[in-house]
Amino acid sequence: MTEEGPRLSARDMIERLEPSLSPWRRVRAVAALLAGLAGVVFVTALWWSEPGPLPGRTHLAFALLTVFCLAWAGYGTWLLTRRVPLFATDRVIAGWIALSVSLVTTAGLAGIAVQRDAGLGTALGVGGGFVAAALVLVVRAHARRAELLRRRRELTGGEQA
Structure with missing residues (x-):
């Protein structure tokens, strides 16, 4: 004490x-x-x-x-x-799932819009918004993970806990 x-x-x-x-x-x-x-x-x-x-x-x-x-x-x-x-690995994984789903969905919607010759701008705008939000989550998750891992290294003197 x-x-x-x-x-x-x-x-x-x-x-x-x-x-x-x-x-x-x-x-x-x-x-x-x-x-x-x-x-x-x-x-x-x-x-x-x-x-x-x-x-x-x-x-x-x-x-x-x-x-x-x-x-x-x-x-x-x-x-x-x-x-x-x-150490925020869960956030990183969730962010990558969200980004992957957003990208694939946006690409699919854009493909449908091109095929139907209508609404490509709307599809890209809405999809781009979801992709941007997911990208922000991925970047923030990686930053939080790096911060926690840096702090762990400081506490353990560089050795694994």
């Missing part, structure tokens, strides 16, 4: 920097898992209940939507199973 209070070990300080899974992160993980699973169920039910043969690009769209939903469900599952400090 010191005058300032009890001394914390480097490991305790690191755990305070980035707890393994706070209650708020657990709620986010469950929400991502449930939303992803609900999306998979909804999209595949819609896909397989469509009457008659569907065009190839419609199958592709349904497949991509299913993959997007599976990515979020996988992210939620992964996050719930972590028992160690993540």
Whole structure:
């Protein structure tokens, strides 16, 4: 004990920097898992209940939507199973999923707009807004992760905790 209070070990300080899974992160993980699973169920039910043969690009769209939903469900599952400090890795992964989905969706919407010869500006504007927002999230997540890792190195003297 010191005058300032009890001394914390480097490991305790690191755990305070980035707890393994706070209650708020657990709620986010469950929400991502449930939303992803609900999306998979909804999209595949819609896909397989469509009457008659569907065009190839419609199958592709349904497949991509299913993959997007599976990515979020996988992210939620992964996050719930972590028992160690993540140092904002969860934010980086979520940001990259969001950026990937935004880019693919924007490209698909732009392709449809070009094919139909209408609304390309709108598709690029709306999609560009989502891509920009996702890009901001990725940059912020990488910055937060770098900050936490730098702080961990300072606390441990450069060795891994």
